Amino acid sequence: MPQFVIEREMPGAGKLGPEELKGASQGSCNVLRELGPEIQWVHSYVTDDKIYCVYRAPSEELIRKHAVTAGFPANSIAQVRATIDPTTAE
Template structure:
């Protein structure tokens, strides 16, 4: 199944409390279960004013639907074509 990088513009995200981040996480998981149980949220990276998320999903539309129903943005959705890391260089 395709893997996507989602860029979410959320001003002040880097200042969110652990409780606020937990609430966002729960909302996303709850919404995903209602849309498609095959969609997987892998991880997210919180920066000052954005959250970058990695999802496995059949297509962009299901990610947009999750964002809409969960009440958070999906400003840019990019298909991940491949991944590399330091281990790749050592192969």
């Protein structure tokens, strides 16, 4: 299944506390359950003013539907074409 990276501009995201992050995660998971098993949230990286999320889904459109339904911005969505790490150099 295709994998995507979603960039969400969320000023102050890095200052969100554990309870706020838990609430956002719960909201996202609730919408994911409604949309069905075709879309999966892998993980997210929280930075000062953005959250970068990795999802698996059959299409960018389904990711956008999740964002709108959950009330999260999806400022950019890019399909992952390859994954590299230090072992790629070997």
